[in-house]
């Protein structure tokens with residue numbers, strides 16, 4: 001009988017040694033199973049009554065030793081679990097393959113915008129960004145379109161409800177006024193950003209779109225400087241090509257022009273884009289009207305400057321063959337994923 005009880009105790013010792021709990025829950029299970037008030041060690045202690053008197057002491061010592069070993073193991077396990085959770089590693093298997101993370105893609109407008117920005121940055125223009133909710137003064141008045149000026153009708157503007165002096169900027173030209181009132185010449189900035197107009201949404205136009213504005217103000221800045229800068233841009237953007245400037249009108253520039261880029265008439269695509277002329281209009285530009293400089297506190301006798309503004313959607317549609325401007329704003333994942341290989 002005694003021998004059987006001794007064997008039971010030894011089997012229990014082996015079980016304690018070979019059990020390898022790791023998570024805090026498993027460690028608690030270990031404690032309950034072996035050391036708990038109804039645990040296996042309690043049970044084996046009670047078996048002492050089945051041990052013959054001469055071996056009771058020996059049995060007591062054995063069970064005590066097993067208990068101590070179990071307690072020590074429990075303490076070590078608890079400490080290990082604590083340091084593991086502190087270092088945040090848990091029972092991490094560092095050799096396991098990583099969790100797959102899906103790679104996002106840039107929005108085609110962002111790709112286009114970054115490309116345009118980098119072209120101008122290479123010749124010393126710096127990015128200036130400003131608010132989309134703008135006041136009437138920066139969007140219109142400072143830009144030489146005072147109240148009741150017919151030029152305001154050129155753009156259908158969204159006004160903020162209850163405050164007729166606030167609006168969603170209708171062009172990035174508002175950033176010109178922001179920069180000129182805050183900085184002294186020389187000023188050489190590009191202002192990319194979103195603009196809003198109350199236009200009927202169709203495949204060709206939207207109530208929100210993006211522009212890049214450019215502004216250069218210094219002493220002795222000439223129309224020829226502007227032409228050269230925009231010619232440089234056209235070649236970087238579209239490859240070897242030519243440009244032409246057609247006289248135009250903008251309230252904030254005098255003289256004003258629109259710039260066309262030569263796309264050719266070789267393909268059906270370029271014929272369609274240029275309505276058969278080979279020329280594609282991409283931007284408006286001109287010499288900053290002295291009235292604009294004065295409105296913004298810049299001495300128009302000392303300084304001259306040029307400015308331009310162009311849309312981003314149109315060149316992006318051409319570059320990526322996107323037939324409908326509305327795709328840009330729907331954020332359909334199937335549309336966006338097509339640009340994952342672009343940068």
Ligand code: DAH
Pocket residue numbers: 170171172173213214250252253283284285286306307308309310
């Ligand atoms: N703000 C004009 C528009 O949205 C574009 C423009 C034309 C900007 C001529 C300029 C400029 O800076 O000089 O249609």
